[in-house]
Amino acid sequence: MKAFIALLAAVSAASAHYTFPDFIQNGAVSTDWQYVRETANHYSNGPVTDVNDPEFRCYELDLQNTAGQTGVATVSAGDTVGFKGYSKLKPMQNGAIYHPGYLDVYMTKADPAADSPEAGTGQSWFKVWEDAPTYANGQLTFPSTSITDFTFTIPKSLPNGQYLIRGEQIALHVASTYGGAQFYIGCAQVEVTNGGSGTPGPLVAIPGVYTGYEPGILINIYNVPSNFTGYQAPGPAVWQG
Known part of the structure; x- marks a missing residue:
């Protein structure tokens, strides 16, 4: 059964994709790409798979011009913000994020400004939220599967200034070989x-x-080793603020 499920996941991998075009602030949803940099997969909905690609940062349509063509939202520390997904394959479900995987959010102080292509190009990113799979009774459970959006609270102690907020889902349905994990990214x-x-x-x-x-x-994820004790989230620890 596990092998059959894995096969189904691989067959559907080419078409089951999504984007995060809408920014959420205290329940209000922006228009597409109003505050989120338009991504190169805005039409295909395809993922990034190369973690070393410059596009892995924000997956912009144009690394030089997209930032300046995108608005800057004014938010307050303590606000609830996030991203709403969209999928060409499942538009009637409002873009359900349906691949099993790991969700997280990074932020970076934007220098010289949030709408500049130079923002976030140094060692400046920190993780502010995550939603990791849980493991019990020999099985992984993915709370981020079949959702339409995800939100988090901006830490109250975050200093004032312009930032990029990078939402990321690491889809793991075909991640058993190197380069198989699929990254879905949006930068507000x-x-x-x-x-x-x-x-x-x-x-x-x-x-x-x-x-x-x-x-x-x-x-x-369909056949974890016998000594598996739980999912290990990649990247740094979450900054609690």
């Missing part, structure tokens, strides 16, 4: 107000945060 441009004096960290570079060989990226 924001200006944070009413913040605090926290020091976000640890800081990582994107690309550079992953090698692709992490046990949370290179994994057969």
Whole structure:
């Protein structure tokens, strides 16, 4: 049965894709690509699979021009923000995020500005939220499967300024070989107000945060080893603020 499920996942992998075009702020949803940099997969909905590709940062349609063509949302520390998904394959479900996988959100202080192509190009990213698979009774459970959106709270102690918010799902349905994991990415441009004096960290570079060989990226979710004790989230620990 596990082999049959894995085969079905592989067969559907070429068409079952999505994007994160809409920014959510305290329940209000933006228009497509209003505050999220339009991604290169805006039409195909296909994923990024190379963790070393410059496009792995925000998957922009144009690495030089997309940032300046995207608006900057004003948000407040403590706001609930996030992304709404869209899928050409399942538009009637409002873009359900239906691949099993791991969800997380990174942020970076944007220098010189959120709508500049240089933003986020250094070792400046920190993780602020994650939704990891759980493991019990010999099986992995994926809470992020078949959802339409995901949100998190901007830490109250985050300093004021312009930031990029990078939502990422690592889809693991065909991740048993190197390069099989699929990354679905969206970067929103924001200006944070009413913040605090926290020091976000640890800081990582994107690309550079992953090698692709992490046990949370290179994994057969349908046949975990006998000594498996639980999913290991890739990347740095979440900054709690």
